[in-house]
Amino acid sequence: MGKGLTSRADDYSAWYNEIVEKAGMAEHSGVKGCMVIKPYGFAIWENMKEILDGMFKATGHQNAYFPLFVPKSLFEAEEKNAEGFAKECAVVTHYRLKNDPENAGKLMVDPEARLEEELVVRPTSEAIIWNTYRKWIQSHRDLPLLINQWANVVRWEMRTRLFLRTAEFLWQEGHTAHATKDEAIEETEKMLEVYADFVENFMAIPVVKGIKTESERFAGAEETYCIEALMQDGKALQAGTSHFLGQNFAKAFDVKFADSTGKQEHVWATSWGVSTRLMGALIMTHSDDEGLIVPPNIAPLHVAIVPIYKEEDQLNAIKERFQPIMEELRENGISVKFDDDDQKRPGWKFSEYEMKGIPVRVAIGQRDLDQGCAEVARRDTKEKASVQLENLCEYISKLLGEIQTNLFERAKNFRSENTHEVNSFEEFKEVLNYKGGFISAHWDGTTETEEKIQELTKASIRCIPYKAKEESGHCILTGKPSTKRVLFAKAY
Amino acid sequence: MGKGLTSRADDYSAWYNEIVEKAGMAEHSGVKGCMVIKPYGFAIWENMKEILDGMFKATGHQNAYFPLFVPKSLFEAEEKNAEGFAKECAVVTHYRLKNDPENAGKLMVDPEARLEEELVVRPTSEAIIWNTYRKWIQSHRDLPLLINQWANVVRWEMRTRLFLRTAEFLWQEGHTAHATKDEAIEETEKMLEVYADFVENFMAIPVVKGIKTESERFAGAEETYCIEALMQDGKALQAGTSHFLGQNFAKAFDVKFADSTGKQEHVWATSWGVSTRLMGALIMTHSDDEGLIVPPNIAPLHVAIVPIYKEEDQLNAIKERFQPIMEELRENGISVKFDDDDQKRPGWKFSEYEMKGIPVRVAIGQRDLDQGCAEVARRDTKEKASVQLENLCEYISKLLGEIQTNLFERAKNFRSENTHEVNSFEEFKEVLNYKGGFISAHWDGTTETEEKIQELTKASIRCIPYKAKEESGHCILTGKPSTKRVLFAKAY
Numbered sequence: 001m002g003k004g005l006t007s008r009a010d011d012y013s014a015w016y017n018e019i020v021e022k023a024g025m026a027e028h029s030g031v032k033g034c035m036v037i038k039p040y041g042f043a044i045w046e047n048m049k050e051i052l053d054g055m056f057k058a059t060g061h062q063n064a065y066f067p068l069f070v071p072k073s074l075f076e077a078e079e080k081n082a083e084g085f086a087k088e089c090a091v092v093t094h095y096r097l098k099n100d101p102e103n104a105g106k107l108m109v110d111p112e113a114r115l116e117e118e119l120v121v122r123p124t125s126e127a128i129i130w131n132t133y134r135k136w137i138q139s140h141r142d143l144p145l146l147i148n149q150w151a152n153v154v155r156w157e158m159r160t161r162l163f164l165r166t167a168e169f170l171w172q173e174g175h176t177a178h179a180t181k182d183e184a185i186e187e188t189e190k191m192l193e194v195y196a197d198f199v200e201n202f203m204a205i206p207v208v209k210g211i212k213t214e215s216e217r218f219a220g221a222e223e224t225y226c227i228e229a230l231m232q233d234g235k236a237l238q239a240g241t242s243h244f245l246g247q248n249f250a251k252a253f254d255v256k257f258a259d260s261t262g263k264q265e266h267v268w269a270t271s272w273g274v275s276t277r278l279m280g281a282l283i284m285t286h287s288d289d290e291g292l293i294v295p296p297n298i299a300p301l302h303v304a305i306v307p308i309y310k311e312e313d314q315l316n317a318i319k320e321r322f323q324p325i326m327e328e329l330r331e332n333g334i335s336v337k338f339d340d341d342d343q344k345r346p347g348w349k350f351s352e353y354e355m356k357g358i359p360v361r362v363a364i365g366q367r368d369l370d371q372g373c374a375e376v377a378r379r380d381t382k383e384k385a386s387v388q389l390e391n392l393c394e395y396i397s398k399l400l401g402e403i404q405t406n407l408f409e410r411a412k413n414f415r416s417e418n419t420h421e422v423n424s425f426e427e428f429k430e431v432l433n434y435k436g437g438f439i440s441a442h443w444d445g446t447t448e449t450e451e452k453i454q455e456l457t458k459a460s461i462r463c464i465p466y467k468a469k470e471e472s473g474h475c476i477l478t479g480k481p482s483t484k485r486v487l488f489a490k491a492y
Numbered sequence: 493m494g495k496g497l498t499s500r501a502d503d504y505s506a507w508y509n510e511i512v513e514k515a516g517m518a519e520h521s522g523v524k525g526c527m528v529i530k531p532y533g534f535a536i537w538e539n540m541k542e543i544l545d546g547m548f549k550a551t552g553h554q555n556a557y558f559p560l561f562v563p564k565s566l567f568e569a570e571e572k573n574a575e576g577f578a579k580e581c582a583v584v585t586h587y588r589l590k591n592d593p594e595n596a597g598k599l600m601v602d603p604e605a606r607l608e609e610e611l612v613v614r615p616t617s618e619a620i621i622w623n624t625y626r627k628w629i630q631s632h633r634d635l636p637l638l639i640n641q642w643a644n645v646v647r648w649e650m651r652t653r654l655f656l657r658t659a660e661f662l663w664q665e666g667h668t669a670h671a672t673k674d675e676a677i678e679e680t681e682k683m684l685e686v687y688a689d690f691v692e693n694f695m696a697i698p699v700v701k702g703i704k705t706e707s708e709r710f711a712g713a714e715e716t717y718c719i720e721a722l723m724q725d726g727k728a729l730q731a732g733t734s735h736f737l738g739q740n741f742a743k744a745f746d747v748k749f750a751d752s753t754g755k756q757e758h759v760w761a762t763s764w765g766v767s768t769r770l771m772g773a774l775i776m777t778h779s780d781d782e783g784l785i786v787p788p789n790i791a792p793l794h795v796a797i798v799p800i801y802k803e804e805d806q807l808n809a810i811k812e813r814f815q816p817i818m819e820e821l822r823e824n825g826i827s828v829k830f831d832d833d834d835q836k837r838p839g840w841k842f843s844e845y846e847m848k849g850i851p852v853r854v855a856i857g858q859r860d861l862d863q864g865c866a867e868v869a870r871r872d873t874k875e876k877a878s879v880q881l882e883n884l885c886e887y888i889s890k891l892l893g894e895i896q897t898n899l900f901e902r903a904k905n906f907r908s909e910n911t912h913e914v915n916s917f918e919e920f921k922e923v924l925n926y927k928g929g930f931i932s933a934h935w936d937g938t939t940e941t942e943e944k945i946q947e948l949t950k951a952s953i954r955c956i957p958y959k960a961k962e963e964s965g966h967c968i969l970t971g972k973p974s975t976k977r978v979l980f981a982k983a984y
Contacts, residue, residue, distance in 0.1 A: 030566055030623045031611065034559035039639065042556050064534050067526035068560075068613075068644055068660050069582075072589070074522055076599045086589040090561075091601050092613065093585045095648040097564070097578040107568045109583050109610055118601055119523065121560075121584065121613070131522045141835060147531065152560055152644065156587040168560050343633060 005355075007289045012233045019283055020162045023292040023356050026279075033160045033167030037276065040356060043300035045170070045276060049150065051202050051298070052172065052274070055194050061146040061174060066128050068152075069119035074127045078252035081126055084219020088156040090121040090167070121154040126220060126245070126271060129175045130253040137177055137267060139258050144187070145177040163280035164237075164492050171275035177250075177267045179257065184268035185223075188244040191272040192225040195240035203278065204295040204407040205229050205285045206415055207239055208438070208487060210463025215447045218271075222246035228462040228487065230415045231284040234436020236462045236489035239281050242272035280492070285411050286380075292357030293379055295407050296400040303329060303336040303396060304353045308346050308365035315340060318364055321389065328393040334400065354379065359403050360396055380406050421485065425476045428488070432459055438489050442482035444475035453477055459488045497847075499781045504725045511775055512654045515784040515848050518771075525652045525659030529768065532848060535792035537662070537768060541642065543694055543790070544664065544766070547686050553638040553666060558620050560644075561611035566619045570744035573618055576711020580648040582613040582659070613646040618712060618737070618763060621667045622745040629669055629759060631750050636679070637669040645767075655772035656729075656984050663767035669742075669759045671749065676760035677715075680736040683764040684717040687732035695770065696787040696899040697721050697777045698907055699731055700930070700979060702955025707939045710763075714738035720954045720979065722907045723776040726928020728954045728981035731773050734764035772984070777903050778872075784849030785871055787899050788892040795821060795828040795888060796845045800838050800857035807832060810856055813881065820885040826892065846871065851895050852888055872898050913977065917968045920980070924951055930981050934974035936967035945969055951980045 005022065006014040020026050025041030028034075037045065053063070069092060076082040096113030100106040122128065129147075136142060150172045160166050174191060178184040192209060199205050207227035217224040221243035229239045250256070250266040257267055286293040296302055305326075307318040322338060329336045339349055346363065353361050357379055364374040374392060377384045380403050387395045418437030422428045431439055443449060443461065453476075454460045468484040475482050497514065498506040512518050517533030529537065545555070561584060568574040588605030592598040614620065621639075629637060642664045652658045666683060670676040684701060691697050699719035709716040713735035721731045742748070742758040749759055778785040788794055797818075799810040814830060821828045831841055838855065845853050849871055856866040866884060869876045872895050879887045910929030914920045923931055935941060935953065945968075946952045960976040967974050 027624075027627075029559045030620065031559045031561045031563055034561060036559065036624050037557040039554035039556045043554070046555065062531035062535070063538065064531045065529040065662065067521045067523045067528065068646065069523045069526060071523055072599060075589075076597070079597060082589075082599060086591075086599055089587065089589050090584045090611070091586040091589065092582045093601065094583040095581065097567075097574075097581050097583065097612070099578075105568070105571060107564060107574060107578055109585065119582070120589070128522065132519075132528050135519075154560065170557065 005289060005291060008232060015289070016280075016283060017162065019287055019292055019355075025283070025292070026162045028160075028162065031167075033157050035162050035166045035168070037170070040300070041279060044282070044294060044298060045279060047298045047300060048198075048202070048278065049172075052194075052198055053148075053150070055198060056148050056172075056174065059146075059190065059194060061148045061176075064147050064149060065151070066125050066132065066149055068122055070122050070125075070128045072118045072120060074131050075120045077127060078130075078220050078249055080248070081124075081220030085123040085155070089123060090154045090156055092119040092121065122151070123153055123155045124271075124273075125149065125151070125153075125173055126175065126249055127253075130249040130255060130269070133175075133177055133267075134253050134255045137255055137257050140179050140260055143177055143179045143257060143267065144183065146174075146187075147176065148172055148174045161280075163276055163283070169276045171273050173271060173273040176270045177255070178269070179259065179265070179267065181246075181268050184246075184270050185244050188223070188225055188242045188270045188272070191270070192227065192240070192242040195242065195272070195274060196227050199227060199229070199239050199278070199281075200408065202295065202297040203282055203285075204297070204404055204411060205239065205281055206408065206412040208463060208465050208467075210465040210468075210487065212241075212463055213447070213450055213461045213486070215450055216461065218243045220245060220248050221271075222248070226463050228489075229281050229285065230418060230438055230489070231281070231492065232414070233284070234418055234490070236438065236491040237277075237281050237284070238462070238491065239278060240272070240274040243270060245269035245271060286407050287357065290351070291355035293407065294357040294359065296359045296404045299357075299359055300335065301337055301356075301358050302334045302400060303360045303362060304349070304358045305336065305338045305362045305364070306346050306349045306353075307338070307340060308363060310366075314366050314369075317366075318369055321369060322364075325389065325392050329396065332393060332397055334393075334396060359400055362392070362396075378403055380410070422476065423473070428459075428476050429457060432457055432488075432490070436490065438462070438487050440485045440487055441476045442473035442484075443486050444478050444480035444482055449475060449477050453488070459490050462487045462489050462491060497781060497783060500724060507781070508776060509654065511779055511784055511847075517775070517784070518654045520654065523659075525649050527652075527654050527658045527660070529662070532792070533771060536774070536786060536790060537771060539790045539792060540690075540694070540770065541664075544686075544690055545640075545642075547690060548640050548664075548666065551638075551682065551686060553640045553668075556639050556641060557643070558617050558624065558641055560614055562614050562617075562620045564610045564612060566623050567612045569619060570622075570712050570741055572740070573616075573712030577615040577647070581615060582646045582648055584611040584613065614643070615645055615647045616763075616765075617641065617643070617645075617665055618667065618741050619745075622741040622747060622761070625667075625669055625759075626745050626747045629747055629749050632671050632752055635669055635671045635749060635759065636675065638666075638679075639668065640664055640666045653772075655768055655775070661768045663765050665763060665765040668762045669747070670761070671751065671757070671759065673738075673760050676738075676762050677736050680715070680717055680734045680762045680764070683762070684719065684732070684734040687734065687764070687766060688719050691719060691721070691731050691770070691773075692900065694787065694789040695774055695777075696789070696896055696903060697731065697773055698900065698904040700955060700957050700959075702957040702960075702979065704733075704955055705939070705942055705953045705978070707942055708953065710735045712737060712740050713763075714740070718955050720981075721773050721777065722910060722930055722981070723773070723984065724906065725776070726910055726982070728930065728983040729769070729773045729776070730954070730983065731770060732764070732766040735762060737761035737763060778899055779849065782843070782874075783847035785899065786849040786851065788851045788896045791849075791851055792827065793829055793848075793850050794826045794892060795852045795854060796841070796850045797828065797830045797854045797856070798838050798841045798845075799830070799832060800855060802858075806858050806861075809858075810861055813861060814856075817881065817884050821888065824885060824889055826885075826888060851892055854884070854888075870895055872902070914968065915965070920951075920968050921949060924949055924980075924982070928982065930954070930979050932977045932979055933968045934965035934976075935978050936970050936972035936974055941967060941969050945980070951982050954979045954981050954983060
């Protein structure tokens with residue numbers, strides 16, 4: 001079926017775009033580079049958001065909201081950060097439109113309403129937040145300050161892809177302030193663990209935890225920690241980052257605290273974020289040629305029940321029998337929809353639920369009802385089973401757990417099969433061209449070599465994995481000595 | 493105590509600003525006209541948002557997300573809407589900054605990165621959404637389309653007040669499309685009922701439901717329904733609006749559907765919204781000279797427990813005794829904090845919890861513990877009672893319900909006492925000057941008279957109440973015949 005979805009083998013990029021569209025996830029808008037997140041896509045994002053938000057609160061963070069606009073003078077205060085984002089900033093210069101005297105019914109920017117100081121639409125909020133923290137932090141008693149914000153941000157992009165790269169996207173950004181360097185580093189690492197926990201245990205996407213090289217670091221950070229996932233086309237996707245900002249922003253915005261002896265010190269900072277980009281990771285990790293597959297732990301709808309009937313009487317009998325079953329499912333936290341839309345045929349519904357990646361589909365006709373059973377199909381493996389109605393809730397409850405585990409294991413196996421150790425540049429290029437995936441290789445630790453490799457192969461260093469063990473070797477490009485392997489890949 | 497809060501009688505406006513600041517609700521930011529919503533204020537907003545969101549979903553609406561930017565050509569498509577908002581639009585004209593060659597370390601707008609078409613930062617999203625709906629709606633089967641969005645919007649303001657009037661604010665905007673006029677009007681009215689239900693039963697703010705006069709209508713609407721609340725200074729505050737948009741946006745954006753006979757028709761529209769402005773209504777309805785008062789149904793924290801002790805042993809004994817009580821409270825959905833911060837004195841804590849409007853405060857010292865009781869203070873009336881510990885959970889649970897009811901009744905009584913029927917313009921001016929509040933009076937139904945009254949008195953027609961009964965009378969200004977009274981007030 002698949003409503004004519006292009007297969008991954010034929011055209012991976014078209015396949016991705018079609019899933020995003022046909023599953024009702026998102027679409028391009030009338031504004032260049034900006035997307036519309038459609039109801040079904042947004043419902044998945046809402047679930048993700050709610051789970052993450054709970055995890056942030058459980059680790060002591062509070063939400064707040066800071067302005068969309070950053071005055072240019074604040075924006076440029078932390079130089080590296082400003083330099084990193086300056087080239088992709090949407091800038092507000094005027095605050096009024098007026099009637100265009102030369103075009104009846106049209107408007108024009110009112111040249112008399114020019115702002116004294118231009119406003120940058122936030123590409124990230126360190127500047128505006130640290131300008132605020134200066135007022136909030138005086139004493140060591142004000143620390144740690146653990147704040148998160150859910151917001152939209154804008155980074156101008158010429159070539160956009162839905163969820164993966166758009167001018168506006170939704171995200172959360174945590175911004176914390178600490179009395180000591182150690183405590184800030186601990187926070188940076190803790191939030192990376194929270195991200196890894198969420199992405200692995202809820203999104204069922206295995207990740208490699210590691211540290212970015214200097215050239216891939218967040219602009220203004222001392223160290224960037226990241227989780228990296230592998231997509232089905234063998235390209236990597238950065239799924240979340242957590243930054244140790246040192247005292248850079250505290251110095252740029254003059255944020256000091258009095259320690260217990262009264263001495264004034266600059267505070268230590270972190271910031272960390274994940275975005276709607278995770279929706280892209282979700283699609284590209286689990287989906288198949290029939291459509292999206294949503295892990296049960298973040299699915300807005302777990303079970304779609306499709307009655308197959310000829311007469312109204314048959315439908316009513318099925319409906320009546322399912323009433324207590326649906327109640328039981330809902331009591332167990334399982335969301336369920338009974339689809340009695342008579343404008344659509346069962347076959348159409350089957351492929352629609354496949355396209356949307358609903359974890360479990362139940363089909364039931366008159367004969368099933370007579371026999372007291374129903375057909376249960378799982379979306380991940382497409383296996384079907386005939387299940388007694390009295391066991392249905394228990395069966396589905398268990399099945400959802402199995403699907404969650406299976407999706408994670410499947411993705412983990414895929415990653416294992418597509419992670420290769422190589423020991424020469426020839427081998428590196430060969431694996432990259434014929435297999436793709438993560439390549440674990442020695443590197444001499446210089447930005448120069450890193451850039452040269454990227455220039456020659458388009459692969460970049462995704463991270464220096466936490467787990468990289470000490471091992472003496474030689475850089476694949478320069479042959480210089482190296483003490484551990486890093487992870488390369490072409491990346492989104 | 494009140495940490496030196498200015499009293500309402502002395503300076504109402506200063507009182508408001510100080511509560512917003514001292515209760516940790518919000519503050520002005522480094523960006524002119526934009527606010528920072530602080531953690532405690534945001535926690536209240538999150539609760540409000542969650543409740544409203546549940547109500548929207550229960551009435552069949554889904555969330556989605558649309559772009560922040562509206563290209564000028566889309567913005568100007570619905571002329572009345574464009575005209576209504578043109579004077580307060582933040583406009584993005586460039587997409588890049590570059591190093592300022594004349595100022596080392598400074599940035600400037602890159603003149604080469606001028607957008608071909610300017611982008612308006614959304615002041616409201618009808619234009620961008622209806623441009624999208626054109627693609628989503630073809631047949632009567634696509635209707636009704638019931639979508640809501642939680643978002644930030646920008647309406648440039650020169651004179652701002654925290655929560656009440658800021659350039660950027662947070663809100664939700666529902667945008668629905670229907671096959672018939674009647675259905676759209678029904679939706680408009682239904683959502684006004686949802687707002688009234690929420691504001692009265694959760695925020696404990698009584699509202700008058702009614703319809704706006706033509707001059708107060710939303711730009712682009714055929715009819716604007718509203719709920720109006722009365723603040724403690726006798727000024728009215730519009731707490732929510734629901735608009736019947738007719739076919740204006742469908743025509744401007746050419747959104748048609750095929751009815752069951754295949755005939756092409758323009759669809760009928762509504763939009764409706766409430767914003768962080770409600771936070772202002774919350775403060776100005778319930779608070780007193782000691783600080784904020786938060787109704788239990790939206791309070792992030794219901795109960796603050798303050799132990800009073802000299803020795804660590806005493807604290808531990810109190811803590812131990814309260815462990816099961818706190819568990820019981822939490823099991824009953826009551827949020828509770830045991831404040832054992834030894835850096836602050838009990839008196840300081842008492843006034844802090846008063847300032848933040850925590851509904852119930854429990855104080856307990858060694859003697860209370862020995863007697864198996866605690867002192868329970870309710871924030872609304874400041875009454876205190878000594879309560880046996882074994883009854884504490886039940887007592888507090890009941891008390892929270894009483895506080896919720898009392899706040900609503902108190903505000904309703906205030907409104908009754910401050911709503912006056914007048915029958916002449918002299919009386920109108922006198923009541924307005926000496927008493928303020930809602931004034932119920934006859935009006936001849938013309939915009940001219942309405943404007944004249946506003947010019948002369950600064951009072952505007954807040955709404956034509958649903959409940960206004962047929963009654964023949966004469967316009968207070970012109971003496972022309974009138975069939976019902978409308979509600980006047982000075983307004984925020």
